[in-house]
Amino acid sequence: MTPTLFEANNVLPDFNSMATENNWRDLIVDDRTNSNIFFDVNIQPLKAHLNSNMTDNDNQIVFDSEANHIIAVHGSRYTLLKNSDAFDSVNEAVNTLAENGVLNMDGAFIKDAVVNKGGKVIRQYFFPAHMVQIGSGDKVILRLVVVNSYDGSCNFQVQAGGFRIVCTNGMVTGEKFLSLDVRHTGTMDFAQVTRQVTTAVSSFENMGDYWSKLINSPLNRKDADKIITDMSTVGRELSMSKFDMFDRLYTDHKKTLGENHWAMYNSLTAWATHYKVNESNISNIDNVRLDREKSIQNLMRKPAIWNPVVNKTAQFLL
Structure with a gap:
């Protein structure tokens, strides 16, 4: 079975022995x-689906003709x-x-x-x-x-x-x-x-080159806690359950990868890809993972939080 779901309180799997180049x-x-990504959709005026005494403000709908349902309502400028x-x-x-x-x-x-x-x-x-x-x-x-x-x-x-x-x-x-x-x-x-x-x-x-430099960028406990705190803050509230989850992930990864930004980075991406998704959202699991990856990207754009010691001027030379 694909190792994508596990409970937060369970023993964490070994993230460094899950896959090979063949499987x-x-x-x-x-x-x-x-x-099935190529199902048939079309744009229709919203008024075609309203009672005759209702107005639509020139809105339009995206209509899934195969499933026979309205996906969304958009304004007149939507293409x-x-x-x-x-x-x-x-x-x-x-x-x-x-x-x-x-x-x-x-x-x-x-x-x-x-x-x-x-x-x-x-x-x-x-x-x-x-x-x-x-x-x-x-x-x-x-x-x-x-x-x-x-x-x-x-x-x-x-x-x-x-x-x-x-x-x-x-x-x-x-x-x-x-x-x-x-x-x-x-x-x-x-x-x-x-x-x-x-x-x-x-x-x-x-x-x-940037990922490789993360291995040689040490991460002390204080800075690790700053990263975990940022990822565990929902609104203005710190979620201790999320903090503990990220802390366990980092503890597991640094056993084999060391106390560095590479171990923390892989802890975050392991959470994004593998960590538990609520059963009610299983059909949207790829969207959940995508949103998690975006939260990691946002973290990496905060120099006060994510600040590995690398040569930033030569990071991405095209």
């Missing part, structure tokens, strides 16, 4: 998640970007870069998920041929996360990062230039997608 694809596929068009543009960019020798497609792998009752699609592209080695044995491959929504929960997004094979963790970066975010209004410039994927590929080794 990681099987481990990340989750049959509880709907993966529908269908999943087929969104992901065709990414595939075209990927194929073009492969043909030009920029992107190596050997062993490339895709994982799809439909969440929020069809309101959002999350597609992950994995490129094992683009691999960096962290430390003496850790291997991280290039990962792109592409998101499109019909429910207004997010814009069309392309995000670059990595995937740590040994523990099947998604590896995020705090660098904003490694993400593309386009609103559902006006005309989509698909050339942006090609540029973004190109940036991801050309920056991947630099990402690897």
